[in-house]
Amino acid sequence: MANLGFIGLGLMGNPMCRNLIKGGHRLFVYDIEPQSMVPLTDMGATGCKTGREVLESTEAVFIIVPDTPDVDAVLFGPGGAAAKPAPGKVVVDMSSISPLDTKEFAARLAAQGIEMLDAPVSGGEVGAESGTLSIMVGGSAAVLARVRPYLDLMGKTITHIGDHGAGQTAKVANQIIVALNLEAICEALLFASKAGADPERVRRALMGGAANSRMLEIKGEWILSRRFQAGFRVKHQQKDLHNALDAARKLGLTLPNTAATQELYNAVSGDGGSDLDHSALILALERLANYKVT
């Protein structure tokens, strides 16, 4: 039984904390929304007033917040976990943020004597609830070994990708493919429908061959049944593609289809769709064609 910290108690963080508590650990938690702490303090967790208080009370702090500036704030802002040196402590950032800023955060934490891992997850709220997240880790193997028992309570597959930032890099690569595969499916089903073929029959035929993908299996059906009200939100997909394009600009890479797909998401979002599932990408292509897939 360890004293563990958790910062960021939203739709992902809350169930992840519950799995750590169920695993027998004592939790110290913090969120900028104090109400988010209540379900966890009801389970015996200690609510803290700052991230720093979390860090000082525990041997490892897990973070899952929305975006890069949020990680910056909870680490280095007022009351931030790493506002002062704290030799020997470990911070595990499970947010999905910029790989390049992650490398910088790791260096700044190292200067305070704090070890960092980047450990973004895939699997969504369902995976967080069931403790079956896929976790992609960047940082030192020795530090990963120290926190692995806790990650095992939250995830099913834990992959050490490489040095600081490599976990975020893998997550960005994952999100590039997810978005672009989805966009490919949208173009293909729109094409099939407009050319007069039944898109569901086409989808079924394609699932047997070289065009198959997890996205075609799962989200292809969502697109055709127009089930846009759940799942992975457009605004989160936009953030991930932004992290890809921002890093690509700094690295000197051309990612043409990532860029074009982000533009389509911007159109979906501009039409009020930012909280829809990312399969709502079809709406932008349909609007361009003034034609609805049927």
Next chain:
Amino acid sequence: MANLGFIGLGLMGNPMCRNLIKGGHRLFVYDIEPQSMVPLTDMGATGCKTGREVLESTEAVFIIVPDTPDVDAVLFGPGGAAAKPAPGKVVVDMSSISPLDTKEFAARLAAQGIEMLDAPVSGGEVGAESGTLSIMVGGSAAVLARVRPYLDLMGKTITHIGDHGAGQTAKVANQIIVALNLEAICEALLFASKAGADPERVRRALMGGAANSRMLEIKGEWILSRRFQAGFRVKHQQKDLHNALDAARKLGLTLPNTAATQELYNAVSGDGGSDLDHSALILALERLANYKVT
């Protein structure tokens, strides 16, 4: 045992003919390259001087030639199978060509009393050899029932998609997804590599989740091992994307990522890569970044 015709005896047509002969049928064959007929006449097939001769000798004629103008020529050109009326005959076009022109060909054949199916295949030379092609069929169900025993000798999965052109539409949709999934993998692996992560570790981590696809499983490995010398050629991928973009223009559809991906293939082809595997798409992105995935 039926008298069957086959026009187009290339890398696909030749093994498909052999499977029909092995199935006990008598073949009448034609190719603009007379030498292509030799392996089949050696097996007992009858070599013909024109496509028309093939049609007149048989109850169903299968065609597999490179592109739309080739189908036009073998049907309606000098000595073409459908140069004159031929009531009750069946033509099954297994080439991968324009869905819109296919509808027109079907109408012109109908005017000559000839039934047509479009029945493009996927599975490549390996599938043609082993008789395990996936065949996507457009046209009448009754006509499909008549030729189905012969298609069963060439393919494993035969899917009736819909009316004339629907088979070609499904094939184009398939090829849009194949090319765009491949492009997504290229962007993601290039990104991962340039950001300092090991691309093979990233690929393996991603195969466990939402980013997985047949292309990631198979061609992701080809990209990383730079195995560009075999498989599905860039020039054929370009033809398929051309059929998508040409039909999209006529139908009034915007296919942004299909268009951008075709441009990248044009760059690969322009650099002498038209006979490489379509995974050689990575070469264009690498050239833009002046960086090679390692």
